[in-house]
Every structure is written in structure tokens, then in C-alpha cells.
Amino acid sequence: AQSVTxxxxxxxxxxxxxxxxxxxxxxxxxxxxxxxxxSPGQGLQxxxxxxxxxxxxxxxxxxxxxxxxxxxxxNLRKPSVHWSDAAEYFCAAVTSGTYKYIFGTGTxxxxxx
Amino acid sequence: EAGxxxxxxxxxxxxxxxxxxxxxxISGHNTLYWYRQNLGQxxxxxxxxxxxxxxxxxxxxxDRFSAERLKGVDSTxxxxxxxxxxxxxxxxxxxxxxxxxxxxxxxxxxx
Numbered sequence: 001a002q003s004v005t006x007x008x009x010x011x012x013x014x015x016x017x018x019x020x021x022x023x024x025x026x027x028x029x030x031x032x033x034x035x036x037x038x039s040p041g042q043g044l045q046x047x048x049x050x051x052x053x054x055x056x057x058x059x060x061x062x063x064x065x066x067x068x069x070x071x072x073x074x075n076l077r078k079p080s081v082h083w084s085d086a087a088e089y090f091c092a093a094v095t096s097g098t099y100k101y102i103f104g105t106g107t108x109x110x111x112x113x
Numbered sequence: 114e115a116g117x118x119x120x121x122x123x124x125x126x127x128x129x130x131x132x133x134x135x136x137x138x139i140s141g142h143n144t145l146y147w148y149r150q151n152l153g154q155x156x157x158x159x160x161x162x163x164x165x166x167x168x169x170x171x172x173x174x175x176d177r178f179s180a181e182r183l184k185g186v187d188s189t190x191x192x193x194x195x196x197x198x199x200x201x202x203x204x205x206x207x208x209x210x211x212x213x214x215x216x217x218x219x220x221x222x223x224x
Contacts, residue, residue, distance in 0.1 A: 032211050034212060034213075036215075041217075041220070042217055042218070043117070043204055043206075043216050043217045043218050044156070044204070044213075044215040045215070046212055046214065049211070049212050051211065090156075092155075092213075094211060096211075099144055099161065099163075099208060099211075100161070100169060101146075101158070101213060103156050103157075104155055105153075105154055106153070106154070106155050108153075
């Protein structure tokens with residue numbers, strides 16, 4: 001069955017530190033991949049997307065993600081975290097030709113001042 | 114360009130009462146989704162529309178939930194009667210090329 005896994009439920013980092021959030025997918029073919037951020041009381045905001053091509057994808061708010069086919073991973077990174085990055089982050093995937101998205105369970109990021 | 118609009122933002126009702134949520138997608142987006150998000154979880158699909166046709170409603174609890182998308186634009190999701198377990202955030206999204214754009218959601222509390 002297709003699935004998206006975010007192994008870390010909670011992550012705490014200090015402001016200014018680097019960040020990496022993990023995402024693994026299980027699909028027959030390489031899906032299209034997304035990262036979303038959700039602040040409290042808000043909907044999901046698209047950070048970045050991967051369809052094909054360059055495996056390092058740049059997004060908004062200084063985030064980037066790297067697609068690694070060999071590891072079935074699409075990890076989100078940021079070199080220096082700001083206090084405003086505290087939120088919940090969701091990885092999602094969809095297979096080309098279908099429009100049914102599968103979301104991970106999310107990683108809650110806490111930023112220490 | 115306006116984003117996905119949802120109303121109301123919050124709703125508190127007693128169990129067994131009906132409730133309805135409204136969504137207006139981004140202009141030109143033919144695909145509309147309704148999701149339910151429980152606390153600490155990712156969104157779970159309830160129903161997907163392509164224009165006015167519901168093409169995936171396999172996860173919609175049809176005994177109490179209904180949805181419509183008249184004229185293929187805005188959509189309404191209804192619960193009747195509501196149960197305590199329906200307390201959640203109900204998210205609407207519309208699809209661009211392949212990315213989804215979400216509204217702010219409606220937080221439903223059933224007491």
C-alpha cells in the first residue's frame with residue numbers, strides 16, 4: 001500500500017540552528033512530493049514541491065528539500081531556524097495521473113529562544 | 114488572487130444537531146477536496162470533486178455526512194446529526210497543476 005512516513009513526531013531545535021525533517025514514501029513509482037506547514041489555527045501552506053528534475057528543491061521561507069530516490073526520501077531542511085518556524089510540518093505525495101494525496105502524520109517543530 | 118475561502122472558521126454545536134461548512138476554491142480550479150484533520154494527525158480525505166462530480170467519496174460516512182458542489186464552483190459539506198467524534202478541523206483544498214491549496218479550515222467542536 002502507498003504510504004508516507006514522518007518518523008519524528010516532535011523535534012526541538014534552538015533558534016539559529018539547522019533543521020532537517022524526515023519524510024519517507026512507499027510507492028510503486030516515484031510520486032510527486034510536497035511539504036506543507038501548518039501554524040496553529042491555520043490551514044496548510046505549501047512550502048515546496050518536487051515533480052522531477054533537479055533533486056534539490058528550493059521553497060519559500062528559506063526551506064529546501066532533497067529528493068533521494070535510492071532512499072525513498074524527501075527531507076526538508078533549513079540552515080538557520082527562526083522562532084516563527086515553530087509549526088507542524090506535513091509531507092505529502094501523489095501519483096502522477098491520480099489526484100489522491102497521502103499525507104504523513106506530521107512533525108511538530110518547537111523552536112527554543 | 115484570492116485563496117481558498119472557508120466559513121465559518123469555528124463552530125460549536127451540541128451532539129445530534131446539524132452543521133454545514135462552506136468552501137469557495139481558487140478561481141479556475143476544477144478539483145476540490147474536503148478533508149478532516151484530527152488533533153495531531155494529517156488530513157484525511159472525505160471527498161474529492163472534479164467539477165460538480167464526486168469522484169472519490171469512499172471515505173465519507175454517508176449515513177451522516179453529505180456534500181454538494183453545485184455548478185462546479187463552491188461546495189458545502191454537511192453533517193446531520195453530529196456526534197462527539199466529529200469534533201475536528203474540516204479543511205477544504207483545491208488543486209492547481211498537482212499542488213493543493215488549502216483554506217484556513219473550520220474547527221468544529223461537538224459538545
